Amino acid sequence: MPPLPSSFDAYDAEDRAKKLTGFQKLWYKCKEQPLVPLGVFATIFALTKSALSLKAGNSRKANKFFTARVVAQGFTLVALVGGSAYMNSKDSKTQAEIDAEKAARRKKLWLEELERRAGTSKS
Incomplete structure (x- = not known):
């Protein structure tokens, strides 16, 4: 007869989050605050497009993408602070x-x- 399963094998979501690998932890955090990765990717996109526009010699277009980069960084910062405030109020x-x-x-x-x-x- 096999041994009975132990209830001590079950662990909380907090304990599970502590045992995650790097990419699993990153994915967990992205699901926790989905607007932050969106802002990061928007910032990277705007920065890349501005660099390509500068290289092509189109300074007007590069300037627009530099402005878009600042807006995307602001969005990311607001999402980060807002998400942290929400999570702190939820876990009081x-x-x-x-x-x-x-x-x-x-x-x-x-x-x-x-x-x-x-x-x-x-x-």
């Missing part, structure tokens, strides 16, 4: 409250596992 719990909730969830999982094991040993 103290670390002690978070730890207490985590301990309560683990205790509940442990009690459920004990009940499950007690139920299977009676059979």
Whole structure:
């Protein structure tokens, strides 16, 4: 008979986020604040187009793209600050409250596992 699964194998989303690799963490953060990567790509696009316009000798077009770059950087900054403010207002719990909730969830999982094991040993 295989051993019973342990409820301690389950972990929170916070614990899962701590164990992510570099690209997984980047993808997680992009899903958390999707406007920031959009602003970054818009900034890169505007900067690239302005450099190409300068190289081609079209200074009027390059100037428009330089202006677009500044606007895109401003958008990125506003998205970053706004997203941080939103996430902080959403997560207004103290670390002690978070730890207490985590301990309560683990205790509940442990009690459920004990009940499950007690139920299977009676059979």
